[in-house]
């Protein structure tokens with residue numbers, strides 16, 4: 001079977017396009033992240049696919065919104081036995097109640113031990129986690145950023161960490177500022193690197209066009225697989 005894979009971008013939406021031996025176009029939106037995929041006949045031109053996608057934009061957005069809302073409806077409880085991700089690895093949570101400092105420790109490469117006072121609220125436990133994720137990023141990002149600033153020849157003046165619902169990162173080209181999603185602390189290190197390289201590349205090319213992709217491929221040949229990995233992981 002003849003299969004061709006590519007991507008198109010419409011506004012802030014990236015769509016995976018798979019061309020294969022079929023007669024009609026078919027569009028799917030996948031949970032949990034709302035990834036969009038169009039299957040199209042091999043000989044169909046990109047403009048026709050683009051027009052088809054534009055016609056479906058409202059439908060796509062509606063489905064993506066419902067996935068985001070579903071994710072928000074299953075909040076963490078921060079109880080023993082729950083799974084939590086850190087630095088690309090899954091850990092089992094073990095809540096230890098004791099008086100003293102709130103903190104998290106990794107034990108036997110398997111457990112995250114959350115030390116909290118008795119009767120600590122879920123919101124406070126969540127804050128312990130978020131502070132821990134933030135301090136992890138504050139620790140690892142400077143070296144990664146320095147490495148990729150040298151590689152790309154672009155400098156980042158300021159960077160910060162933010163909780164964002166729909167983006168892994170963003171940048172201000174004018175201020176040479178990069179914002180990273182706090183969630184990246186949970187993801188594999190190469191995914192964090194990909195977002196940093198992606199944002200640095202925007203300092204050279206504002207849009208997600210062919211030039212942007214060529215620059216990315218030059219800096220980080222595997223960026224497409226990292227991007228796919230990031231969008232397929234649980235949030």
Ligand SMILES: [Zn+2]
Nearest residue numbers: 198199202208
């Ligand atoms: Zn971008």
